[in-house]
Amino acid sequence: MKFNAKMKDIKNYEAGKPIELVVREFGIEPKDIIKLASNENPYGCSSRVSEAVSKIVTKMSLYPDDSMMDLKSGISKRFEVKDENVIIGSGSDQVIEFLIHAKADENSKILMNSITFAMYEIYAKHVGAEILRTTSQSHDLDEFYEIYKKEKPAIIFICTPNNPTGDAIDSQKLFDFLSKIDSNTLVVVDGAYMEYAILKDAKKEVKPKELIEMFENVIYLGTFSKAYGLGGMRVGYGLARTDIIKELYKIRPPFNVTTLSLEAAKVALSDEEFVKNSIVANFSEMKRYEEFVNEQKIDIIDSYTNFVTLCLNPSQNSSQIAGLLLKKGMIVRDLSSYNMNAIRVTVGTKEQNTRFFELIQEIL
Amino acid sequence: MKFNAKMKDIKNYEAGKPIELVVREFGIEPKDIIKLASNENPYGCSSRVSEAVSKIVTKMSLYPDDSMMDLKSGISKRFEVKDENVIIGSGSDQVIEFLIHAKADENSKILMNSITFAMYEIYAKHVGAEILRTTSQSHDLDEFYEIYKKEKPAIIFICTPNNPTGDAIDSQKLFDFLSKIDSNTLVVVDGAYMEYAILKDAKKEVKPKELIEMFENVIYLGTFSKAYGLGGMRVGYGLARTDIIKELYKIRPPFNVTTLSLEAAKVALSDEEFVKNSIVANFSEMKRYEEFVNEQKIDIIDSYTNFVTLCLNPSQNSSQIAGLLLKKGMIVRDLSSYNMNAIRVTVGTKEQNTRFFELIQEIL
Numbered sequence: 001m002k003f004n005a006k007m008k009d010i011k012n013y014e015a016g017k018p019i020e021l022v023v024r025e026f027g028i029e030p031k032d033i034i035k036l037a038s039n040e041n042p043y044g045c046s047s048r049v050s051e052a053v054s055k056i057v058t059k060m061s062l063y064p065d066d067s068m069m070d071l072k073s074g075i076s077k078r079f080e081v082k083d084e085n086v087i088i089g090s091g092s093d094q095v096i097e098f099l100i101h102a103k104a105d106e107n108s109k110i111l112m113n114s115i116t117f118a119m120y121e122i123y124a125k126h127v128g129a130e131i132l133r134t135t136s137q138s139h140d141l142d143e144f145y146e147i148y149k150k151e152k153p154a155i156i157f158i159c160t161p162n163n164p165t166g167d168a169i170d171s172q173k174l175f176d177f178l179s180k181i182d183s184n185t186l187v188v189v190d191g192a193y194m195e196y197a198i199l200k201d202a203k204k205e206v207k208p209k210e211l212i213e214m215f216e217n218v219i220y221l222g223t224f225s226k227a228y229g230l231g232g233m234r235v236g237y238g239l240a241r242t243d244i245i246k247e248l249y250k251i252r253p254p255f256n257v258t259t260l261s262l263e264a265a266k267v268a269l270s271d272e273e274f275v276k277n278s279i280v281a282n283f284s285e286m287k288r289y290e291e292f293v294n295e296q297k298i299d300i301i302d303s304y305t306n307f308v309t310l311c312l313n314p315s316q317n318s319s320q321i322a323g324l325l326l327k328k329g330m331i332v333r334d335l336s337s338y339n340m341n342a343i344r345v346t347v348g349t350k351e352q353n354t355r356f357f358e359l360i361q362e363i364l
Numbered sequence: 365m366k367f368n369a370k371m372k373d374i375k376n377y378e379a380g381k382p383i384e385l386v387v388r389e390f391g392i393e394p395k396d397i398i399k400l401a402s403n404e405n406p407y408g409c410s411s412r413v414s415e416a417v418s419k420i421v422t423k424m425s426l427y428p429d430d431s432m433m434d435l436k437s438g439i440s441k442r443f444e445v446k447d448e449n450v451i452i453g454s455g456s457d458q459v460i461e462f463l464i465h466a467k468a469d470e471n472s473k474i475l476m477n478s479i480t481f482a483m484y485e486i487y488a489k490h491v492g493a494e495i496l497r498t499t500s501q502s503h504d505l506d507e508f509y510e511i512y513k514k515e516k517p518a519i520i521f522i523c524t525p526n527n528p529t530g531d532a533i534d535s536q537k538l539f540d541f542l543s544k545i546d547s548n549t550l551v552v553v554d555g556a557y558m559e560y561a562i563l564k565d566a567k568k569e570v571k572p573k574e575l576i577e578m579f580e581n582v583i584y585l586g587t588f589s590k591a592y593g594l595g596g597m598r599v600g601y602g603l604a605r606t607d608i609i610k611e612l613y614k615i616r617p618p619f620n621v622t623t624l625s626l627e628a629a630k631v632a633l634s635d636e637e638f639v640k641n642s643i644v645a646n647f648s649e650m651k652r653y654e655e656f657v658n659e660q661k662i663d664i665i666d667s668y669t670n671f672v673t674l675c676l677n678p679s680q681n682s683s684q685i686a687g688l689l690l691k692k693g694m695i696v697r698d699l700s701s702y703n704m705n706a707i708r709v710t711v712g713t714k715e716q717n718t719r720f721f722e723l724i725q726e727i728l
Contacts (some may be wrong), residue, residue: 004466038426040427050496057414058595060417066384069385101368103368104368184366231427232624233622247371253487256454258597260622261622
């Protein structure tokens with residue numbers, strides 16, 4: 001059977017075995033496997049959330065409230081915007097999918113950082129758009145502007161803090177950049193890890209309310225998967241002016257967030273204490289990483305997130321090292337597919353991090 | 365901001381208030397509202413499922429197993445196919461989205477029944493494809509074939525049992541039709557309500573295993589939203605030969621089904637007793653609808669699903685009648701948007717149906 005021509009450029013997905021199963025093949029018990037690969041909140045989610053979800057498990061037969069009224073109003077209150085400025089996706093990933101399909105096609109160019117969240121490129125390929133990248137590892141907004149002026153991309157992705165490197169942009173610099181962009185270019189400010197950045201350094205805080213007030217062409221993305229501890233529930237959101245939100249709504253499939261996920265996210269918003277405690281614990285543990293790499297003379301990138309990126313020296317090979325850790329039951333992210341000789345490690349609980357330090361010392 | 369030209373053809377989604385809230389505005393207590401509008405399983409879901417999900421609520425922070433290994437193998441065993449023949453979506457809706465994006469574009473034609481599941485058209489518009497429809501209310505496969513021969517559509521949708529009419533095709537007739545279709549046309553056999561049809565009349569059973577063995581160009585769709593009682597959890601699947609599944613996988617976003625949804629669907633497959641009991645109860649209650657409409661001289665379409673479609677006479681107006689029912693706290697589906705003067709009513713529990721009979725008698 002013939003499929004669309006653009007399908008040839010999308011690489012075949014290989015449905016792998018769960019990595020936990022791979023580790024088990026090395027004879028490691030499930031309880032001894034530590035996964036520091038997906039930047040999940042190591043403290044789980046708020047107990048208020050798990051209690052609330054437990055209470056409504058008998059409602060699994062009922063379709064979700066497709067207006068998402070309660071959650072939408074929780075998000076709009078949290079960010080001091082209006083309900084009409086909010087669209088909710090199955091993870092912020094899905095909002096990325098919506099906006100690429102609404103704005104870009106095979107004649108479009110999409111600009112992003114040299115190293116950044118992989119889904120931007122994947123969804124861009126779905127519509128056959130041309131991908132433009134900067135050359136520098138951290139977001140260089142001057143370079144972004146140079147490429148923008150020359151190429152006039154339909155969409156620019158700014159990821160701050162950036163995944164998988166962890167660095168963040170000063171909000172003032174970002175606003176200066178945004179003010180130079182033509183209103184017909186959609187700029188996406190992906191703040192999936194923003195809650196972490198704000199606590200570490202107020203200068204990194206990008207307020208969606210200000211973005212919306214100042215710019216007609218900017219959308220802010222946020223997620224419940226990281227600081228809010230709901231990675232398994234797939235809830236993210238986009239915040240923008242209503243004309244953008246209305247267009248994205250045209251592409252949103254009905255019932256894109258489950259009944260239990262809506263409840264979980266809504267209740268998660270009511271427990272900011274849990275979120276704050278998670279972030280405080282995160283940076284306290286991150287200090288241990290900083291001390292450790294200092295002792296071990298490993299380079300890391302200053303991180304505004306819940307992960308650290310260890311840049312290895314040329315005599316070390318990130319794939320090999322991730323493989324050796326895997327054999328010992330420690331799952332981390334090898335960044336060789338990003339053309340980096342580095343591994344990305346989620347900052348876990350105290351015990352998990354201690355174990356990481358032990359294992360990486362054995363290996364290096 | 366300018367968006368893609370095709371966006372103009374996609375109508376603006378109006379995020380409405382939850383209908384329960386609308387009813388409450390009529391002064392009706394939530395407990396007195398009966399919703400027979402979304403063909404949910406009125407018996408909920410298996411208690412095994414709600415127990416299993418309750419046990420893992422603390423895992424909401426963990427990303428879903430993206431290989432979906434356990435659920436995939438449950439589905440492949442259930443249908444006697446291989447894991448490689450299975451793709452799992454956020455509802456079977458999402459599999460429809462995948463296949464339209466993989467196979468169709470603005471130069472394609474997509475053929476479907478005059479009256480059928482609304483999402484086929486909605487996703488077809490997302491890629492700008494031309495929509496072709498038959499003229500007859502129930503699937504007339506001769507008419508499908510005539511249009512197919514003339515127009516050579518990229519995709520043909522066959523919905524059996526059909527939503528929102530409830531009628532089903534004899535599988536033998538379907539297989540005869542399929543054998544005449546060129547292998548480059550993708551035929552989608554949507555069996556969202558198939559579990560119901562099978563119990564009512566074995567001649568309606570379409571076995572995915574046989575479809576896959578006989579045809580290289582056919583995909584079967586199934587869902588956990590109806591008989592399995594998991595409408596709120598968004599889990600559906602497509603079954604086809606591996607070359608089709610591989611293409612669809614290219615479009616699947618990672619983590620498209622939540623951690624709790626994967627568990628729910630997996631456990632649901634282990635309780636076929638619950639499913640069977642739900643279906644037996646459904647047809648026992650449907651008999652009461654048949655008797656009722658017989659007495660009241662209302663036409664219904666012979667239904668192989670968990671809903672009945674009441675065709676009103678020209679002196680009655682379906683929108684008006686659905687509106688009057690709404691004011692009394694009874695939510696049903698007005699089919700005027702399908703150009704039918706009819707209402708679709710989910711066959712509910714005994715009490716719910718009795719209440720429907722009372723209310724519709726008051727109104728008609």
